[in-house]
Amino acid sequence: MARLLRPLLRFAGAARRGTRPCSLGACASYRLRDGVHPLWQSPITIPGGKRQSPINIQWRDSVYDPHLKPLEIRYDPATCLHMWNNGYSFLVEFEDSTDKSIITGGPLENNYRLKQFHFHWGAVNEWGSEHTVDCKVFPAELHLVHWNSCKYQSFEEAIMEDNGLAVIGVFLKLGANHRGLQKLVDALPLIKHKDALVEFEEFDPSCLLPSCPDYWTYAGSLTTPPLSESVTWIIKKAAVEVDDDQLEVFRMLLFTPDGEEEKRMVDNFRPLQPIMDRTVRSSFPVQPRLSVDTRPSEQMYRIQEQVPFKETAYL
Numbered sequence: 056m057a058r059l060l061r062p063l064l065r066f067a068g069a070a071r072r073g074t075r076p077c078s079l080g081a082c083a084s085y086r087l088r089d090g091v092h093p094l095w096q097s098p099i100t101i102p103g104g105k106r107q108s109p110i111n112i113q114w115r116d117s118v119y120d121p122h123l124k125p126l127e128i129r130y131d132p133a134t135c136l137h138m139w140n141n142g143y144s145f146l147v148e149f150e151d152s153t154d155k156s157i158i159t160g161g162p163l164e165n166n167y168r169l170k171q172f173h174f175h176w177g178a179v180n181e182w183g184s185e186h187t188v189d190c191k192v193f194p195a196e197l198h199l200v201h202w203n204s205c206k207y208q209s210f211e212e213a214i215m216e217d218n219g220l221a222v223i224g225v226f227l228k229l230g231a232n233h234r235g236l237q238k239l240v241d242a243l244p245l246i247k248h249k250d251a252l253v254e255f256e257e258f259d260p261s262c263l264l265p266s267c268p269d270y271w272t273y274a275g276s277l278t279t280p281p282l283s284e285s286v287t288w289i290i291k292k293a294a295v296e297v298d299d300d301q302l303e304v305f306r307m308l309l310f311t312p313d314g315e316e317e318k319r320m321v322d323n324f325r326p327l328q329p330i331m332d333r334t335v336r337s338s339f340p341v342q343p344r345l346s347v348d349t350r351p352s353e354q355m356y357r358i359q360e361q362v363p364f365k366e367t368a369y370l
């Protein structure tokens with residue numbers, strides 16, 4: 056455990072010095088305007104600690120698994136309940152007593168029910184996502200959280216168990232206004248303060264997903280306490296476009312409840328965690344990407360070395 060806490064403590068120290076903590080020397084550092092959220096101001100006990108999230112996805116080190124199936128997503132807009140500010144992000148929550156809104160396929164062996172979705176974002180557009188790809192940081196990241204309704208009776212039971220959760224991660228990048236996201240953005244002023252809740256019905260979050268089916272998947276954890284290592288992560292390769300005005304409305308939310316000194320809800324991401332001995336699988340062939348440090352002969356070698364993934368290892 057001491058070995059596992061050390062990197063976290065180092066990250067926390069780096070954050071207090073005003074940079075975005077990062078486990079990878081190749082990554083740039085980022086200034087944090089508002090310091091560390093109370094969530095990360097003291098050491099956190101991590102159960103196990105061998106598969107923590109988020110991570111930097113190294114494109115070239117990911118392994119194509121031709122056995123990975125397409126992810127099937129079936130959301131019923133009628134299961135959408137409400138939206139609320141939990142003091143760290145805003146959550147849109149769903150009715151999950153039946154299998155009306157589920158994902159299946161992909162790396163998953165069971166149906167997983169949609170519980171909620173939320174976002175992580177930065178104080179500025181230069182950072183905000185939790186995961187990174189080849190150290191590239193996005194302005195924000197969407198997480199759609201699902202629980203295994205075949206093995207467990209409730210989200211609360213699944214959260215601490217093997218194969219309990221499946222989270223889809225989607226990067227947000229700057230571009231055109233996102234019409235689906237705008238429905239959320241328009242309601243955000245109603246939940247400016249911590250603990251504020253507003254009804255939010257008939258919303259299909261599949262409108263927030265990119266059309267490209269490609270994804271990476273790896274075994275990880277929640278990125279907020281209890282940090283349980285129960286998550287099969289499915290990170291979409293393609294980002295969705297949102298515009299600057301939409302992200303600015305995210306930044307008008309507050310960490311603080313009504314009546315307290317206002318603290319803007321920004322930089323609500325967890326620092327990168329060590330990948331340790333995990334493999335990131337891709338649902339798509341890893342194409343050689345030309346860059347200054349890419350040697351064609353090495354790329355060819357890596358592609359030939361790729362072998363089908365042993366399904367039992369992570370599922």
Ligand SMILES: [Zn+2]
Pocket residue numbers: 173174175198278
């Ligand atoms: Zn999240």
